[in-house]
Amino acid sequence: MAEELTITAQRMRARMEEIGLKQEDLADAIGVTQGTISLILTGKTQRSRLLPKIATQLSVNLSWLSGESDELINMFDQDSEPISEDELAKIALGRSDKQLFHQPRYLPIGAGSALEEDQKSFTPVPAEFASTGKSENLVGVREIDLTFGMGATYMDVPVTTQVRQFSREWLRQYTHADPDHLFFAQGIGNSMEPYIHSHDLLLIDTSQNSIRLSDQVWAVAYGNCGSIKRIRPMADGSIKIMSDNPTVSDEVAHDGELHVIGRVVAIIRRI
Numbered sequence: 001m002a003e004e005l006t007i008t009a010q011r012m013r014a015r016m017e018e019i020g021l022k023q024e025d026l027a028d029a030i031g032v033t034q035g036t037i038s039l040i041l042t043g044k045t046q047r048s049r050l051l052p053k054i055a056t057q058l059s060v061n062l063s064w065l066s067g068e069s070d071e072l073i074n075m076f077d078q079d080s081e082p083i084s085e086d087e088l089a090k091i092a093l094g095r096s097d098k099q100l101f102h103q104p105r106y107l108p109i110g111a112g113s114a115l116e117e118d119q120k121s122f123t124p125v126p127a128e129f130a131s132t133g134k135s136e137n138l139v140g141v142r143e144i145d146l147t148f149g150m151g152a153t154y155m156d157v158p159v160t161t162q163v164r165q166f167s168r169e170w171l172r173q174y175t176h177a178d179p180d181h182l183f184f185a186q187g188i189g190n191s192m193e194p195y196i197h198s199h200d201l202l203l204i205d206t207s208q209n210s211i212r213l214s215d216q217v218w219a220v221a222y223g224n225c226g227s228i229k230r231i232r233p234m235a236d237g238s239i240k241i242m243s244d245n246p247t248v249s250d251e252v253a254h255d256g257e258l259h260v261i262g263r264v265v266a267i268i269r270r271i
Contacts, residue, residue, distance in 0.1 A: 006043040007067035008051070013041055015058045015065075017213055018265070020175035020205050029057045052085070059173060061088060073100065074173050082169065138165040141203075143184040148202070148219055148226045174203060174265040181207040184268070185219065187228050191243040192217070196228060200269050206262035211239070219261040222253055228264060 005013075016026065023041070027034045030053040039045040040054070048054075055062040059076065062085055063069035077083050077098040083091070090096035140163040164184075175182065184201050196202070196217070204219045211218070214232045221227075222241060232240040239258045241251040 004043075006046050008046070008065060009041050009043045011060075011065055011067070012054065012058070015060060018174070019058070019172065020177045020208055020263075020265070021058070025176065026054065026057055030054060055085075056082075061085070076100070076169055076173065139168050139171065139179040140164070141166050141171070141179050141182050141184060143201075148185050148187050148228050175205045175207075177205045177207040181205060181262075191245045191248040192228055192230075193245045195244045196264075196267055197269065200267050202228065202264050203266040203268065204262040205265045208263040208265075209260045211260060215242075217264040219264060221259040221261060222251075222257060226261070231258075231260075 016022070023037045024034045027037045030050060032050065036045075036050070040048050040050070051066055052062055055065045056075070058065065059074055059082065061069070061071070061073040061075060064072045073088065075083050075088065077087075077100065083098065083100075087096060087098060088100075091098055091100060143162050143164055171179070171182070183204055183206070185204060187196055187200050187202050188198050190198055202219070211231055211233055215230055217228065218231050219226065219228055220231065220241070227241070230242040230244060232242060234240055234252075237254075239253040241253060241258070243250065
């Protein structure tokens with residue numbers, strides 16, 4: 001019988017999956033071997049001295065990662081600059097001019113996430129994220145004019161793109177993938193309500209193209225159609241294609257019928 005993972009291992013795995021960070025990349029970033037990271041992720045190392053460095057690379061507060069708190073804090077200030085644990089403590093005590101960066105308009109997606117009442121009001125895109133000017137802190141992300149259905153949209157249609165500039169730190173909260181592997185696409189339909197609304201913009205990470213976690217939300221091609229669906233691998237090798245809207249029936253794909261385009265890592269809701 002497999003041993004239960006420590007809470008640190010569980011949270012590390014979930015955060016790394018959420019932002020698209022691989023073991024080898026995390027190991028390189030903090031100057032250790034991949035085996036060292038693997039020992040923490042499997043729970044064999046339970047009280048690692050590396051946790052502060054790991055928390056920094058994952059952009060989360062150390063108390064959450066270590067299991068001392070259930071409050072997950074994305075470690076960025078109001079200007080989307082990374083903050084330290086010391087600065088976080090000063091903010092909590094009201095002794096800092098900085099504020100935590102809250103952005104309810106952008107909704108990270110993960111297993112078990114749910115829309116809350118306060119997510120129904122959204123603020124405009126901050127100018128520094130939508131800027132078309134050049135800066136070392138800005139990277140280009142393609143916005144593809146291909147509507148993904150929720151149900152489905154046929155894939156054999158002309159695709160046009162434009163590139164928008166976004167803060168590297170903002171993108172890093174959702175994925176560590178190279179910007180060339182990211183694109184925005186618009187969803188349409190109501191099969192993923194209330195989690196995703198029709199005409200929401202979806203940030204899709206195409207570097208995540210294999211289903212390793214159950215019940216995540218993916219952009220997929222099925223039956224020559226593009227869809228945004230929640231996906232669950234089944235024990236018999238089939239793939240269950242699920243809608244969040246209870247009035248829409250689930251489907252099952254067999255024998256390579258489903259092609260994964262990428263994982264939906266954030267929702268941008270328009271007002």
